[in-house]
Amino acid sequence: MGGVVDTALDRSVVLGYTKLGSGVRRLWWPADPPANAMAGKRVVVTGATSGIGEAMVGSFARLGATVHLLGRDAAKVGRSAGAVRASLPGSEVVEEVCDVSDLDAVRAWTTDLAGRVDALHGLVHNAGLMPKRRDETPQGHEVQLACHVLGPHLMTVQLLDLLQAPDRAAVVFMSSGGMYTAPLQRWSVDELESRDGPYDGVRTYARTKRMQVVLADEWAKTLTGSGVHVYGAHPGWVETPGVAEALPVFRSVTKPLLRHVEDGADTAVWLVATCPESKPGHFWHDRAQRPTTFGWQRHQDPRAVVAFVNQVSALTGTERNVLSEHN
Numbered sequence: 001m002g003g004v005v006d007t008a009l010d011r012s013v014v015l016g017y018t019k020l021g022s023g024v025r026r027l028w029w030p031a032d033p034p035a036n037a038m039a040g041k042r043v044v045v046t047g048a049t050s051g052i053g054e055a056m057v058g059s060f061a062r063l064g065a066t067v068h069l070l071g072r073d074a075a076k077v078g079r080s081a082g083a084v085r086a087s088l089p090g091s092e093v094v095e096e097v098c099d100v101s102d103l104d105a106v107r108a109w110t111t112d113l114a115g116r117v118d119a120l121h122g123l124v125h126n127a128g129l130m131p132k133r134r135d136e137t138p139q140g141h142e143v144q145l146a147c148h149v150l151g152p153h154l155m156t157v158q159l160l161d162l163l164q165a166p167d168r169a170a171v172v173f174m175s176s177g178g179m180y181t182a183p184l185q186r187w188s189v190d191e192l193e194s195r196d197g198p199y200d201g202v203r204t205y206a207r208t209k210r211m212q213v214v215l216a217d218e219w220a221k222t223l224t225g226s227g228v229h230v231y232g233a234h235p236g237w238v239e240t241p242g243v244a245e246a247l248p249v250f251r252s253v254t255k256p257l258l259r260h261v262e263d264g265a266d267t268a269v270w271l272v273a274t275c276p277e278s279k280p281g282h283f284w285h286d287r288a289q290r291p292t293t294f295g296w297q298r299h300q301d302p303r304a305v306v307a308f309v310n311q312v313s314a315l316t317g318t319e320r321n322v323l324s325e326h327n
């Protein structure tokens with residue numbers, strides 16, 4: 001019964017993505033992680049100075065984890081860490097400053113982290129944005145491509161040894177249901193970088209969120225059997241400062257039904273805390289695996305996936321194409 005209702009909620013989008021979806025699914029979804037499930041464990045959350053990311057830090061801390069709260073603005077990082085510590089006395093929150101879209105900053109920060117810690121049990125690539133105008137990073141990459149795809153990929157490469165140190169660890173790419181509107185194609189570098197015509201922030205958002213899902217799936221395949229589980233996920237529609245700024249009309253129409261930030265953070269936290277087995281696609285929402293394409297869409301073209309992975313490798317300047325090596 002749960003399965004049929006769950007699928008119907010998912011396909012209806014409006015019912016599944018709002019708080020109605022999680023409200024109903026809670027009746028049958030898998031159990032919460034045990035109290036203190038993450039005691040002695042260490043997690044990095046990017047984009048943790050606002051919205052879903054900040055809520056995630058609180059949820060991990062409540063499970064006993066040491067949480068590295070990463071943002072690009074030191075003052076905001078300090079404020080968010082202070083808020084979590086004040087609401088959860090005794091919690092271990094480490095402040096981290098890194099602009100995920102700046103590949104040099106990612107290299108410097110990951111090198112620094114590797115000198116400070118021995119192991120990492122979770123890494124959530126949550127940082128995200130949807131700007132109205134095209135902007136470039138110091139390396140000349142379009143900012144959404146860099147923040148959603150290139151930075152997280154490079155960060156994963158750089159932190160692989162730390163993630164492989166414990167018996168098991170999880171990496172989550174926080175995507176969006178918006179990715180369903182942008183099936184992966186053999187995008188040229190100009191298209192990846194949104195140089196193909198007038199900039200449309202929503203279109204670039206959907207494309208880069210699709211790229212995250214494909215990348216998560218490729219990483220999951222690559223790391224099968226290594227103890228590192230990789231997932232894509234989407235949070236549903238969540239009331240956050242990001243939504244208020246980027247989509248004010250959408251927000252005012254859907255406001256009564258938008259999820260609370262902790263609800264939006266739930267599946268990513270649950271994935272890291274429980275590391276469930278995952279099938280190809282590896283895309284999750286509301287503690288269940290979801291399709292990466294709907295029936296009326298064609299399946300992912302494997303040649304487009306290979307071309308995309310090679311482009312990401314080249315654009316991040318990773319010395320070797322980690323993903324192809326394992327496939």
Ligand SMILES: NC(=O)c1ccc[n+]([C@@H]2O[C@H](COP(=O)([O-])OP(=O)(O)OC[C@H]3O[C@@H](n4cnc5c(N)ncnc54)[C@H](OP(=O)(O)O)[C@@H]3O)[C@@H](O)[C@H]2O)c1
Nearest residue numbers: 047049050051052099100101126127128176237238240242
């Ligand atoms: N809210 C939703 O309904 C929804 C739906 C689908 C998917 N998502 C995804 O969920 C994630 C969180 O979204 P949200 O709604 O919580 O957004 P939000 O309130 O705007 O929070 C985004 C966070 O990412 C940070 N960030 C942006 N660019 C960064 C960079 N280059 N380096 C480091 N941090 C950076 C922001 O920091 P600053 O404050 O410094 O900008 C902020 O802390 C995003 O990936 C988003 O795409 C959200």
